[in-house]
Amino acid sequence: MNLKELAxxxxxxxxxVSRALNGYPEVxxxxxxxxxxxxxRFGYRPSPAARRLATGRAxxxxxxxxxxxxxxxxxxxxxxxxxxxxVSAKQGFDILxxxxxxxDEIATFGRxxxxxxxxxxxxxxxxxxxxxxxxLSELKxxxxxxxxxxxxxxxxxxxxxNFGAFQQATSFLIQLGHRxxxxxxxxxxxxxxxxxxxxxxIAFAAAGLPKNMLEEHFMPMTAENAYRCARQALxxxxxxxxxxxGSILVALGVLRAAAELGLDVPRDLSIIAHDDEMxxxxxxxxxxxxTTTRSSIRAAGTRVAEMALARVAGQxxxxxxxxxxxxxxxxxxxxxxxxxx
Amino acid sequence: MNLKELAxxxxxxxxxVSRALNGYPEVxxxxxxxxxxxxxRFGYRPSPAARRLATGRAxxxxxxxxxxxxxxxxxxxxxxxxxxxxVSAKQGFDILxxxxxxxDEIATFGRxxxxxxxxxxxxxxxxxxxxxxxxLSELKxxxxxxxxxxxxxxxxxxxxxNFGAFQQATSFLIQLGHRxxxxxxxxxxxxxxxxxxxxxxIAFAAAGLPKNMLEEHFMPMTAENAYRCARQALxxxxxxxxxxxGSILVALGVLRAAAELGLDVPRDLSIIAHDDEMxxxxxxxxxxxxTTTRSSIRAAGTRVAEMALARVAGQxxxxxxxxxxxxxxxxxxxxxxxxxx
DNA sequence: TCAAACATCCAAAGCGCTTTGAACACTGGG
DNA sequence: CCCAGTGTTCAAAGCGCTTTGGATGTTTGA
Numbered sequence: 221m222n223l224k225e226l227a228x229x230x231x232x233x234x235x236x237v238s239r240a241l242n243g244y245p246e247v248x249x250x251x252x253x254x255x256x257x258x259x260x261r262f263g264y265r266p267s268p269a270a271r272r273l274a275t276g277r278a279x280x281x282x283x284x285x286x287x288x289x290x291x292x293x294x295x296x297x298x299x300x301x302x303x304x305x306x307v308s309a310k311q312g313f314d315i316l317x318x319x320x321x322x323x324d325e326i327a328t329f330g331r332x333x334x335x336x337x338x339x340x341x342x343x344x345x346x347x348x349x350x351x352x353x354x355x356l357s358e359l360k361x362x363x364x365x366x367x368x369x370x371x372x373x374x375x376x377x378x379x380x381x382n383f384g385a386f387q388q389a390t391s392f393l394i395q396l397g398h399r400x401x402x403x404x405x406x407x408x409x410x411x412x413x414x415x416x417x418x419x420x421x422i423a424f425a426a427a428g429l430p431k432n433m434l435e436e437h438f439m440p441m442t443a444e445n446a447y448r449c450a451r452q453a454l455x456x457x458x459x460x461x462x463x464x465x466g467s468i469l470v471a472l473g474v475l476r477a478a479a480e481l482g483l484d485v486p487r488d489l490s491i492i493a494h495d496d497e498m499x500x501x502x503x504x505x506x507x508x509x510x511t512t513t514r515s516s517i518r519a520a521g522t523r524v525a526e527m528a529l530a531r532v533a534g535q536x537x538x539x540x541x542x543x544x545x546x547x548x549x550x551x552x553x554x555x556x557x558x559x560x561x
Numbered sequence: 562m563n564l565k566e567l568a569x570x571x572x573x574x575x576x577x578v579s580r581a582l583n584g585y586p587e588v589x590x591x592x593x594x595x596x597x598x599x600x601x602r603f604g605y606r607p608s609p610a611a612r613r614l615a616t617g618r619a620x621x622x623x624x625x626x627x628x629x630x631x632x633x634x635x636x637x638x639x640x641x642x643x644x645x646x647x648v649s650a651k652q653g654f655d656i657l658x659x660x661x662x663x664x665d666e667i668a669t670f671g672r673x674x675x676x677x678x679x680x681x682x683x684x685x686x687x688x689x690x691x692x693x694x695x696x697l698s699e700l701k702x703x704x705x706x707x708x709x710x711x712x713x714x715x716x717x718x719x720x721x722x723n724f725g726a727f728q729q730a731t732s733f734l735i736q737l738g739h740r741x742x743x744x745x746x747x748x749x750x751x752x753x754x755x756x757x758x759x760x761x762x763i764a765f766a767a768a769g770l771p772k773n774m775l776e777e778h779f780m781p782m783t784a785e786n787a788y789r790c791a792r793q794a795l796x797x798x799x800x801x802x803x804x805x806x807g808s809i810l811v812a813l814g815v816l817r818a819a820a821e822l823g824l825d826v827p828r829d830l831s832i833i834a835h836d837d838e839m840x841x842x843x844x845x846x847x848x849x850x851x852t853t854t855r856s857s858i859r860a861a862g863t864r865v866a867e868m869a870l871a872r873v874a875g876q877x878x879x880x881x882x883x884x885x886x887x888x889x890x891x892x893x894x895x896x897x898x899x900x901x902x
Numbered sequence: 903t904c905a906a907a908c909a910t911c912c913a914a915a916g917c918g919c920t921t922t923g924a925a926c927a928c929t930g931g932g
Numbered sequence: 933c934c935c936a937g938t939g940t941t942c943a944a945a946g947c948g949c950t951t952t953g954g955a956t957g958t959t960t961g962a
Binding site for chain 1: 606608609610611613614617619621624626636638639642643646647649650655656657658659660661672675676677678783784785788810813814816817820821840841842843846847848
């Protein structure tokens with residue numbers, strides 16, 4: 221059943237029925253009720269395609285899915301998506317996943333913006349120099365960012381306090397007596413990796429420790445990369461007594477390296493990992509249970525979706541700039557630094 | 562630039578331009594070339610919304626995202642989605658993610674089918690009694706299934722040989738001398754869980770072993786559930802010498818339980834896990850490296866997307882019924898059963 | 903009492919595409 | 933020279949909604 225038929229059924233015009241359904245004021249309450257009841261009774265649902273064509277608005281929200289990047293390192297993505305989905309479902313918004321490779325990512329964004337298949341896009345993991353942000357800004361296409369944009373002015377975003385988290389975690393390790401610490405970070409072109417790096421560096425500086433005691437590696441945060449890196453670090457002459465890990469997956473790799481080398485965690489080696497709360501990999505299900513800096517990626521997903529919808533509803537960009545605190549949760553993977561041998 | 566403007570620019574009718582662009586035969590090659598060139602030059606892109614309204618086809622493919630189920634146990638989902646995305650991107654199809662909870666999943670499917678926002682839906686993890694399949698069949702809405710449908714007749718699907726995989730894995734353990742084996746399976750209403758269960762049971766029967774030596778547990782396949790289950794099994798009087806795990810995550814939980822109880826893998830305990838090839842969690846990055854039954858969930862994603870697109874192109878349902886073989890990869894988590902003590 | 907203001911409702915014009923049914927020009931066979 | 937057949941193009945009618953610009957009563961203020 222379409223609008224025309226419904227209108228005929230009610231002996232009303234399409235205009236009135238449409239307005240009644242969409243809550244416009246220029247229709248009396250009586251008729252609105254009648255219309256609403258009839259729509260319900262006949263199971264009328266407006267055609268999204270027609271509405272889209274008529275209004276120019278898609279009632280959809282775009283998420284660019286970088287197949288290579290996400291598949292490689294992001295079981296997180298599901299959690300994030302679940303958060304986004306939860307909110308957008310409530311508002312009746314569709315979620316369009318646009319796949320892309322790193323190479324054609326820009327083109328994908330351009331297409332999304334021009335085609336009008338979505339009203340707003342959500343952009344994740346911003347880079348130090350981010351062509352996607354430049355492009356969307358230039359096209360004046362609505363977008364919101366999950367993570368800290370390189371130029372936050374005029375951009376709505378939500379981020380977790382990566383700086384604070386790693387500063388706190390590093391300070392904690394230093395207090396425990398650790399001096400040689402290895403940070404296994406994400407790739408350095410991500411803003412979050414920079415923030416974490418700064419956090420750790422500041423903690424060292426604050427403790428009056430030389431910065432070369434902090435060994436830092438930037439890489440895609442997979443278990444395997446982490447394993448290789450940790451293995452190499454642990455077999456070197458001056459091996460670290462503690463690791464800071466960018467994710468739970470990284471911690472997994474480090475744990476394996478430690479196990480293979482017969483090192484006990486936390487006796488010989490302390491580990492702190494950042495935990496985005498993947499339900500599939502709870503930090504407290506590891507052995508030993510992991511000390512973490514914790515923040516919910518899912519909650520971030522819901523928040524960023526809310527922001528996106530607000531943006532569609534007309535909110536100005538740059539209105540929101542949330543930075544969420546990150547909590548240090550001490551569990552069994554950290555202990556006082558071993559005596560120097 | 563829209564079609565009308567482009568047509569005026571070319572001094573042609575919209576009809577001709579539209580047909581030239583869409584490859585219809587009733588337009589001469591010369592004009593087609595001219596039109597194509599002009600479209601290119603002006604950067605003309607047809608409006609998806611208008612096309613959708615006019616044709617009734619959405620050029621989109623729907624994936625229902627069961628937020629609770631997926632978020633809980635499926636980092637796999639990302640890999641799967643990557644596979645789907647890869648194929649659909651090539652054909653210019655959008656992917657629409659429809660979130661739902663288990664409660665409103667049926668309604669979500671109904672809406673998808675009626676709204677015309679997608680041309681076909683992909684359905685994952687079919688159940689023994691699956692209302693989604695019934696609904697879509699009844700509505701005569703195109704769909705394809707990832708997994709074995711309860712009533713395969715007239716349904717296009719692709720599945721991995723869960724039966725064969727678990728039969729093979731179980732036989733292998735039996736050959737190694739294991740007699741008490743615990744299978745940590747997915748929830749029993751899934752067809753895949755049934756198939757795995759049967760595979761293991763048949764292997765026991767074939768070896769002439771009583772079926773009560775196979776202890777089986779059905780549950781959501783999380784590390785934590787697996788941990789609890791394994792812990793309980795390992796502390797019982799007649800503890801198993803081997804575990805069959807429904808996923809890598811399950812294996813993680815079992816490994817933890819073993820570690821806490823001071824059991825060495827594979828000396829005291831053998832483990833085989835089914836591996837869907839999550840790049841984030843390679844089975845060979847565990848300690849010890851895991852013996853697995855392996856199949857690529859990503860490849861399944863690409864295949865099921867191809868099927869979905871074929872279905873849209875007019876292929877009859879039930880045409881495809883792929884069952885992919887699963888390979889047993891022997892690594893370090895399996896060994897001969899320990900001597901009875 | 904009349905004009906102005908308001909509250910309701912409507913007809914019709916889009917939105918940008920596809921597709922039907924027809925027109926037109928050009929060929930070759932009779 | 934005419935007609936059927938073919939190849940090429942077009943005008944116009946949708947697709948199902950929103951929205952503009954009235955039209956039609958109904959009140960209100962002076």
